[in-house]
Amino acid sequence: MPRYEFRCRACGDTFEVNRSMAAAGEPASCPQGHADTVKLLSAVAVTGRSGAPAPAGGGGCCGGACGC
Template sequence: MPAYDYRCRTCDTRFEVRRGVDEPEVPVDCPRGHGATSRIFTPVAVGGAASAPATPAASGGCCGGGCCG
């Protein structure tokens, strides 16, 4: 179940709510009881293993020798 970040427009409290993907826009009250909240866009970090660096191409030819200046 995804988590969505919200901010209360009354007291500026930021909080997280877990809810289904089909209901992110359903109104939610802040933990302090205020109803004026708005959802905050939070970028998602994508991680993973880094692949090995690419093998450099063999030099040769004009551009490989640095004469394309």
């Protein structure tokens, strides 16, 4: 289930809520009981290893052709 991050405008706390994507736009009350909250835009970083080695021979800004 996706996790959404909210910030309370009344007390400034940031908190997370687990809910379905269908309910993503619904308001959330902060743990302190305040109702004036805003959903934050979260950046997702996905990392991992594919098992394939990195290509050899530069790369740089233009695939190694510029000599940088």
